[in-house]
Each structure stands twice: as C-alpha cells, then as structure tokens.
Amino acid sequence: MARxxxxxxxLAALVGASAAAEGPxxxxxxxxxxxxxxxxxxxxxxxxxxxxxxxxxxxxxDGKRYGFQVTFFRQGMAPGDAPAGESKLxxxxxxxxxxxxxEIDAGRFHHAERLRRWAGGLAGAATDDLKVxxxxxxxxxxxxxxxxxxARDPAAAIGLDLELRPTRPLVLHGLDGYSRxxxxxxxxxxxxxxxxxAVGGRIEVAxxxxxxxxxxxxxxEWGTSxxxxxxxxxxxxxxxxxxxxxxMVYRLRRADGSADPYSSGTLVGPDGGTTRLDRDDVDxxxxxxxxxxxxxxxxxxxxxxxxxxxxxDLEVKALLPSAELDGRATTGVVYWEGPVEASGTTGxxxxxxxxxxxxxxxGRF
Numbered sequence: 001m002a003r004x005x006x007x008x009x010x011l012a013a014l015v016g017a018s019a020a021a022e023g024p025x026x027x028x029x030x031x032x033x034x035x036x037x038x039x040x041x042x043x044x045x046x047x048x049x050x051x052x053x054x055x056x057x058x059x060x061x062d063g064k065r066y067g068f069q070v071t072f073f074r075q076g077m078a079p080g081d082a083p084a085g086e087s088k089l090x091x092x093x094x095x096x097x098x099x100x101x102x103e104i105d106a107g108r109f110h111h112a113e114r115l116r117r118w119a120g121g122l123a124g125a126a127t128d129d130l131k132v133x134x135x136x137x138x139x140x141x142x143x144x145x146x147x148x149x150x151a152r153d154p155a156a157a158i159g160l161d162l163e164l165r166p167t168r169p170l171v172l173h174g175l176d177g178y179s180r181x182x183x184x185x186x187x188x189x190x191x192x193x194x195x196x197x198a199v200g201g202r203i204e205v206a207x208x209x210x211x212x213x214x215x216x217x218x219x220x221e222w223g224t225s226x227x228x229x230x231x232x233x234x235x236x237x238x239x240x241x242x243x244x245x246x247x248m249v250y251r252l253r254r255a256d257g258s259a260d261p262y263s264s265g266t267l268v269g270p271d272g273g274t275t276r277l278d279r280d281d282v283d284x285x286x287x288x289x290x291x292x293x294x295x296x297x298x299x300x301x302x303x304x305x306x307x308x309x310x311x312x313d314l315e316v317k318a319l320l321p322s323a324e325l326d327g328r329a330t331t332g333v334v335y336w337e338g339p340v341e342a343s344g345t346t347g348x349x350x351x352x353x354x355x356x357x358x359x360x361x362x363g364r365f
Contacts, residue, residue, distance in 0.1 A: 026079045026224040028186035032176035040192075041141055041220065043074060043125035043132065045093060048224040050074040052132055052139055054149065054164065055238065055351035056199050056216025057339055066203060066212065067102035067319065067339035067351070069111075070149050070160055072132045072139055074125060095123035097134045098327060099151045101158045101205045102320045102339055109323045109338070110205060112153035130220075147197070147218070152204065159204035164197040164216055169272040171195055173248065174264065179221070181252060181262045182229070189223030195238070195246035195268050215240060217350065230254050233356015235284065237305065237316065237340070242347035244270035247312070249277065249305065251284050253356060259284070267310055275310070282307055290321040297324060297358030299336045314344040318352065334358035 027046040044050055051073045058066040073096040095118060100111035114134050116123040125132040130141035137151035145166060152159030171193045173179045179191035197216045202209055217238040236250040246268035252260035265277035286300035301318035323338025335355045342348035 024079045026076065028225060029178065029188045029190050029223045030185040032178040033190040035172075035177060035190075035192075037170075038129040038141065039127070040190075041130035042127045044190075044222045045074070045076065045127065046079070047222045048076040048079070050222035051219070052130065053219040053221075054139070054147075054197075054216050055337070055339075056164075056197070056214050057349050058199060058203065058212040058214035060203070060210040060212050062208070062210050064106075064210075065104040065319075066205070066210070066214075067100075067104060067323075068160060068162075068203065068216075069098065069100040069325075069337055069351070070139065070151055071098045072125075072134065072137075073097065074132075093118040095125075095132075095134045096327075097137050097151070098325060099137070099153065099158060099160060100323075100325060100337065101160075101203060102323055103205060104319050104339060107320060107322070108206075109320055110156050110158045111325050112156040112158060113325075113327055149201075157204070157206050160201075161203070162199055162201035162212075164199050164218065166194040166197050166218075168194065168196045168246070168268070171246075171248075171266060171268055171272070171274055173266050173274075174276065179264065181264075182231075183262075184225070186225050187262070189221045191219070191221045193220070193238075193248065193266075194218040195248070196240055215349075217246075231260050233354070235300070236353040237350065238352075239314075239316070239340075239342055239348045239350035241312075241342065245346075247307070247348075249282050249284065251279075251282070265307075267307065267312075277307065281309060287315070290318075292322075292324045292358065295324065295326065295334050295358045297334060297336070299324070299354050299357045305342075312345055314342045314346070314348070316340050316342045316352070324358075 026048040053071045055069045075094045078092045096115045098113045123134040141147050147164040149160050149162045173191040177190050180188040199214045199216045231252045233253050239247040249265035251263045263279040267275040283306040285304045288302035290301045291298045301321045303316045305314045305316050319339040324336050327333050337353045340352045
C-alpha cells in the first residue's frame with residue numbers, strides 16, 4: 001500500500017535543494033508495468049517514490065513473541081541524470097529507513113529511524129536486483145532468492161539480523177501490478193508482494209540477543225503521484241489466514257471516515273492464485289480505539305473485517321496497542337504499525353498500518 005509521505009521542508013533543508021525540479025519530469029505509473037525480474041526487485045529512480053517493506057511475527061528461543069518491521073524508502077528530489085558540472089554531493093535522491101521491534105508479551109514497542117542523501121555512498125540502491133542500504137542498515141536479495149536484513153540501532157537498543165525465504169509466488173496487486181489509488185490514471189503505483197516468507201535469525205532488544213523463527217510479509221511499491229484528492233489517510237492490513245489464504249486490504253480514508261472508491265485489496269489462495277477486491281467487496285468497521293499519549297493520535301485497534309463473497313468474517317485485534325511510530329524526523333509522518341491477530345471464520349495473524357490519525361495526509365502525497 002502507499003506508505004511514504006515526505007516532509008519536503010525537512011529534506012530540502014538537509015540537502016540544500018528544492019523539491020521543485022527543472023528539466024525532465026518524473027515517470028508515472030499509468031498502466032500495468034512491464035516487469036522483468038530480478039531487475040524490478042531493484043530501484044526505479046525515474047519514479048519519485050519507492051519503498052521496500054517487511055513486517056512479520058516471530059517466536060523467540062526465550063519463549064516470547066515478537067513483531068518486527070523494517071522499511072527502506074527512496075524519495076526523488078530531482079528527476080533525470082545530474083547535469084554536467086553538478087556537485088556529486090548534491091543529492092538527487094533521499095533515503096529513509098525505519099526499524100521496529102514489538103515485545104508483544106511485555107507490551108513494549110521500540111523503533112529507530114534514519115535519513116540520508118544518496119550522495120557520497122551514504123545510502124543507495126541497485127537497479128538490477130534488490131540491494132538497498134542506508135549506512136550499515138541493508139536489505140539484499142541473494143542469488144538463491146533469499147532476502148537478508150541487517151540493521152541495528154544502539155541508541156534504541158534494537159537490531160535485526162534476519163534471513164527471509166519466500167514460500168509463495170510473487171503477488172501482483174491491482175491489474176497485473178497496477179494499483180490505482182485515484183481518478184487520474186497516474187494516481188497509482190506498481191505494487192508487488194511476497195505474502196509469506198519463512199524467517200530465521202536473531203533480533204536484539206533491550207540488551208538481549210534472541211534467536212527467532214517466524215513468518216513475514218514483503219511489499220515493494222513505486223510510483224510518482226499516488227493519492228487522489230480528499231484522501232486523508234489509509235488503513236492497511238496484511239493477514240496470513242489459518243485456512244491457507246492471505247489477505248491484503250487497504251481502505252483509503254476520507255475526512256468523514258468513509259472509504260474512497262479506489263480502496264482495494266487482494267485475496268491470495270493457498271496455490272498463490274489471486275482475486276482482486278474492490279471497495280464494495282470489503283466491509284471494515286472499527287470497534288475499539290487507542291489514543292497516543294505522545295501525539296494525541298486516536299487509532300482504531302480492533303475491527304470487524306468482512307469479505308462476504310469469500311466467506312470471510314473476522315475480528316482483527318492489535319496485539320500491541322501502543323505501536324505508534326513517530327517518523328517526523330525522517331518521513332514527516334506519525335503512523336501506527338503493529339502486529340495483529342484475527343479470529344472468526346478462520347484465524348490469522350499479520351500487521352496493520354494506520355495513517356492520517358495524527359494529522360491529515362491530504363495534499364502531501
């Protein structure tokens with residue numbers, strides 16, 4: 001789902017450049033992308049915005065349950081190649097990254113963030129395969145298809161040293177990867193996911209190193225001009241259901257709380273086959289709320305989620321209500337991202353992301 005809004009003033013101050021660009025324009029996603037792999041696991045710098053996103057649930061050898069998130073964002077500041085004579089220190093691309101560990105049993109949430117320019121080797125991404133880094137944080141795809149994540153933040157006392165192996169085929173959301181989010185054909189992104197990855201490795205939290213195993217969800221999305229007018233935020237769910245299906249739903253939320261017509265989703269069968277879901281296929285109703293003492297954002301933390309045509313009727317509940325990530329120092333956005341569990345017609349687990357509850361995103365993305 002669309003996940004990245006940049007604080008333009010912050011970035012402009014950092015790199016000494018305006019977001020307004022001269023010369024060539026950014027490339028928009030206006031139809032199904034012509035995908036070639038492994039190339040399209042890599043970066044697409046002709047588009048303004050891109051992210052690689054992993055969330056998952058882990059069982060530790062200490063008998064405890066954890067959630068984790070790692071995200072790398074790329075934001076273009078100026079399209080096209082640098083003109084002759086331009087300083088190599090002037091950033092035409094910016095990288096941000098977030099990592100988080102949820103101690104589900106203890107009810108504690110830890111996160112860290114970074115922001116760097118792509119100049120001088122501080123951050124970057126390959127264009128021929130998945131290889132993205134920000135200083136010593138990295139996410140890479142190996143030739144055998146496994147993905148490695150390596151990121152530590154001493155100040156937050158968290159770290160991730162994980163290997164992820166896709167166990168289902170890559171999913172193309174929307175129309176063959178064309179995920180439309182507004183009335184203009186360019187209000188769209190290319191959106192791909194591995195919905196189930198086997199995870200192994202170690203995490204660090206609060207001074208302890210824990211061996212973990214679990215399951216994760218991977219998103220890769222890129223585009224230029226995504227959200228349509230009137231959208232203030234979104235509610236996004238990635239659920240691995242106990243009956244073998246996987247469910248992705250995003251509700252683009254308008255100011256009155258209603259779902260924008262371009263809200264959508266994907267139901268993935270046990271064999272990897274997909275069914276596209278439109279706004280009217282999904283009914284999502286908040287049942288309980290949590291208010292952040294830090295920002296005042298009021299977030300739903302329990303929902304009824306129904307997909308009647310596919311016999312899905314779930315109660316989805318946050319496993320850690322306080323999973324708010326204050327990203328104002330990097331992406332300019334405060335959002336909620338945390339592990340959830342589902343019960344009802346089937347069980348399940350996954351993650352939810354909630355934006356626009358601690359300040360509207362309208363006109364910012």
